[in-house]
Amino acid sequence: MLQKLNFDDEIFEPDRSHLLRPAFYWELIKRRWLYFFLPFIVIASGGAAITYLWPAIYLSEGKILVQSQQIPTELVRPTVTNAAQERIQVIEQRTMTRDNLVAMIDKFQLFPDKRTLMSVTQLVELMKKSTKIEPIAQPLAFARSSSRDVNPTIVFTVGFEYPDPQTASRVANELVTRILNEDLRDRTSRATDTTKFLAREVQKLQVDSAAIDAKIEQAKASQPRPNTPVSPDQPVTQLSQLKAELIQKSALYSDKHPTMQALKRQIAAIEKAAPLPVVQAGPEAPVGLDALETQQTSIQKNLEVASAKLAAARQGETLERDQQSEKLEVIEQPTFPQEPIRPNRPKLAGLSLLLALAVGGGLAFLVEVTDKAIRRSGDIFGLVDSQLVVSIPYITTRAELRRRKHWILFMIIGFVLMVVLAAVAAYLFLPPWDLIIAKARVGLFR
Numbered sequence: 322m323l324q325k326l327n328f329d330d331e332i333f334e335p336d337r338s339h340l341l342r343p344a345f346y347w348e349l350i351k352r353r354w355l356y357f358f359l360p361f362i363v364i365a366s367g368g369a370a371i372t373y374l375w376p377a378i379y380l381s382e383g384k385i386l387v388q389s390q391q392i393p394t395e396l397v398r399p400t401v402t403n404a405a406q407e408r409i410q411v412i413e414q415r416t417m418t419r420d421n422l423v424a425m426i427d428k429f430q431l432f433p434d435k436r437t438l439m440s441v442t443q444l445v446e447l448m449k450k451s452t453k454i455e456p457i458a459q460p461l462a463f464a465r466s467s468s469r470d471v472n473p474t475i476v477f478t479v480g481f482e483y484p485d486p487q488t489a490s491r492v493a494n495e496l497v498t499r500i501l502n503e504d505l506r507d508r509t510s511r512a513t514d515t516t517k518f519l520a521r522e523v524q525k526l527q528v529d530s531a532a533i534d535a536k537i538e539q540a541k542a543s544q545p546r547p548n549t550p551v552s553p554d555q556p557v558t559q560l561s562q563l564k565a566e567l568i569q570k571s572a573l574y575s576d577k578h579p580t581m582q583a584l585k586r587q588i589a590a591i592e593k594a595a596p597l598p599v600v601q602a603g604p605e606a607p608v609g610l611d612a613l614e615t616q617q618t619s620i621q622k623n624l625e626v627a628s629a630k631l632a633a634a635r636q637g638e639t640l641e642r643d644q645q646s647e648k649l650e651v652i653e654q655p656t657f658p659q660e661p662i663r664p665n666r667p668k669l670a671g672l673s674l675l676l677a678l679a680v681g682g683g684l685a686f687l688v689e690v691t692d693k694a695i696r697r698s699g700d701i702f703g704l705v706d707s708q709l710v711v712s713i714p715y716i717t718t719r720a721e722l723r724r725r726k727h728w729i730l731f732m733i734i735g736f737v738l739m740v741v742l743a744a745v746a747a748y749l750f751l752p753p754w755d756l757i758i759a760k761a762r763v764g765l766f767r
Contacts, residue, residue: 353685354728358735361681368673369746375669377661381489382453382480383497384653390640406456409477412503413454416496422448429492431483452496453480476652486658493655504649505641512638519631524579526624531583533617535590540610542591560591666750 350357387409415421422445426432432444439447456477479496483489542559567584574581 349685349689351728353688354732356688357681357685359681360684361677364677364680365674368676369670369742372664372666372669372673373749375664375666376484378482378484378663379486379489379658379660380453380480380482380662381486381493381655381658382478383493383651383655384457384476384478385497385500386476386650386652388648388650390647408504408507409454409456412500412507415503415507416454416499417449417452419445421499425492425495429488429495431488431492451482453478453482454496454500480655482662490655490657497651497655501649501651508648509638509641512634512641516631516634516638519627519634523624523627523631526620526627527579528583530617530620530624531579532586533613533620535583535587537610537613537617538587539590540613560588563588563591670746670750 423441426444426448432439432447435447436444454477457475479493479500481489481492481496483492538559563584567581567588576582
């Protein structure tokens, strides 16, 4: 049947105006459904398989607080004065040594499927990548007011990533324990070394003071009156006094005590010098005695200062041993992780679905654009004269009607399959509805 059509409106219509009509896309889907559904099903199925088969990684982490000294520093000063951030870095390096990591790998039997494929060095590197020790720089209000440029480390996290949540929790707790023990050992060792060093200095000054005292006593004993010989009984008397004092001190001190050793050296010096010769008084004797007394005064002052430092160091060591100085305190113990940190299965599923839609739609659109078949009156304008009089309507055959029915049936079946797949994916990947509702009520999805 021939019809007369009015083409005045379509003659001046833009060439691509049909792209803005929804009917064009509906016809496109009906004609190019195979180009759309094949890549859509392949990509969506591949994305779902990857999302499901990708192994989950769990993170168990705890938080450690750098707690300040409990006793005011005006009363007792600590021996270890290193900054908290520096101590944390030192502890991290000592904890992450090769021997410690290998010991933890063997203790918890980590990476069993990779031990036959990787060397020990590669396992250690994998262990380092799975371990997370990160400081959280959050200065307190008074820290900001006192020093705005300084950003001290107050809290840091210690965590471990692993496919098994229970193993991740156990390894994270082991790391926290090692860090706390390493910090306590390091601070106690530094305080003990400081105390030992000052004790050696005090002991050395005591020995020097005792030696100077012996020289002064010997100088005084060897200094006679002018033109008068020294009495031979004076060194004997002094020797007997020293021996009596040695017997008296032996009841209080051991033989290794500095006082006992000084007395023994004085006795040995007097016994070595006896009998004393007659010495004439001269101008050099008083000068030597004055020099010895000046040296004794200097050593005594140094001894007093060193003794005060030793007392302060012993107090600091007591603080460290009793854990009353600055220390590390666990404020959040590593727990059993409930949900993996990666992969984000809902996000991956959504991205794979969007990619499938984009690829399928793009392929169908590309095939439609490159097709040179004449489907619209505008397609004829580029081939023949646009002053057409009549157009022949499309005649639908029975075979086309059957294909249309089959296509509708296929679409219904495909829609049902997609609904079933969506329901299965929701059942596998989404938490139970009661848990989702409970999280929504407490505001965890905000």
